[in-house]
Amino acid sequence: MKALYFEHFGASEVLQYGELPQPEIGENDVLVKVEYIGLNFADIYRRRGDYHIEKHTPYINGYEGAGVIEAIGANVTNQQVGETVLFVDVPFANAEYVAVPSEQAIRLPAGINSKLAASIGLQGMTADFLAHDLGKNTPGEKAFITGISGGVGQVLSQMLVADGIEVYGSASSTEKQALALSHGVKQVFPSRENSWVETVEGQFSTAYDGVGSTIQQSLDLIKHRGKVVFFGMAGGDPVKIDPVALMSESKSILTGDLWDYLTSYEERKIRSERLFSYFAKGQIEISEPTIFPLSEGKQAHEFLETGKSIGKVLLKP
């Protein structure tokens, strides 16, 4: 099968595209012929050697994809051959075929096709745990989202709006700012300058920060007893934070990793159904994904890494 892989950590040049053996499935796995693969910032961190990865040489990147089940292991009862499934936490996904543990395969409801599923799966389930397990905002509260028109930001902002939260955020280009406003966001500030910060300091119950380098700004934006939900560093590593300074203003930082919120078949089912329900009710719309052939993975990494993308970047085997 064809796959996108690397043998050494480094810049996008380390990525290679070529023939590798098709995976063999175990008795609890399903074999998925992948239709769309989701590219994520974590894939960039892994390629650079900055993130946990499974031992494997050569290393096939990627954890998210959607496609059709071609074979099932002897013990599999939850899925059938021919079903379309999504997976968001299965290694070696940048390939034509992926061996997916049955409990990690998520069935798609009518109305969610493989392209949409691969576009919203990982970022959408991230938005779900950020909003419902960490942020836990109540209707009428004010929340701020850095990089609000990124993949997680687009889903999270609309989820919070649908939940009755007043949402504000930051984005770099006027196109990205307009997109957020079209999703019911109250106000969007320019993300690459900070002259506006002092005008809204201390006003938000929660700041959701996946940009990382903005963590001090996020702490300034929240009110006393407020919280920053820190979930990534797309813009660079956060500065060190002094807990004593936080205590003096009763501010908190919460963090989370999706993998700690997807620990069973049941948990994946409940969370994916809750995510899909926002789409079924027309409460979340996302911009068209940018699709690169898997053979052009290097260009896709560069596109995501430079912050040019609006919404999801997909790879197509």
Ligand SMILES: NC(=O)c1ccc[n+]([C@@H]2O[C@H](COP(=O)([O-])OP(=O)(O)OC[C@H]3O[C@@H](n4cnc5c(N)ncnc54)[C@H](OP(=O)(O)O)[C@@H]3O)[C@@H](O)[C@H]2O)c1
């Ligand atoms: N904790 C978890 O479980 C989990 C799961 C999934 C993703 N994440 C994290 O969530 C964050 C967002 O992920 P995503 O998939 O939504 O990514 P994305 O679509 O690329 O969005 C990231 C946004 O960050 C902003 N940004 C600010 N400075 C940047 C810079 N120097 N380079 C690139 N982007 C920059 C960009 O917005 P502007 O251009 O508008 O400023 C961009 O739209 C990432 O840090 C990712 O690692 C965490």
